[in-house]
Amino acid sequence: MKLAGSVRRIVAALIALVTTVMVACAQDANDYPTSARAEYVFGCLKANGETRQAIEQCSCSIDVVASLVPYDRYVTAETVLSMSQVRGNLGGQFRTSEQAASALNELRRAQAEAEVRCF
Structure with missing residues (x-):
């Protein structure tokens, strides 16, 4: 016993x-907050048509991106994308910085992988 x-x-x-x-x-x-995932999917839907199939593909896409890019690096890349559109010296710093380019390249590689896997 x-x-x-x-x-x-x-x-x-x-x-x-x-x-x-x-x-x-x-x-x-x-580790990505729901709001970040939703924002990504909404943007993806706008770019790929607002169909049921696009919802599945875009949801898959953010899952792939999240598996490849840590959230803090994702935020950095999103900030670079946003700030690089600002005119003048401030935007120029985001367009020419090596760290900014590195973060952006990491996100683009993850998105390319997501495209292959999901679309």
């Missing part, structure tokens, strides 16, 4: 450990 009780406690501890690890992995894979 003591052995059965010990085995149950060990099994319960292992289940708790596995559950904790799975939740942590799911959170790592889904």
Whole structure:
């Protein structure tokens, strides 16, 4: 009887450990806020037609991008895209910066991979 009780406690501890690890992995894979995902999908829909098929493809696309680019780098790339459209010296800094170009290239590579996988 003591052995059965010990085995149950060990099994319960292992289940708790596995559950904790799975939740942590799911959170790592889904670190983009819902609003960022929605904004990406809305923009994608505008560019690709507002059909049911486009919803599926655009949803797939942000999932691929999120799996390849950490959220902080995504925000950096989105900021670069936005600020590079500003005229004058401020916009020029975003158009010519090596860090800005690196972040933008990373996002573009992820979007190209998403295009291959989803469209």
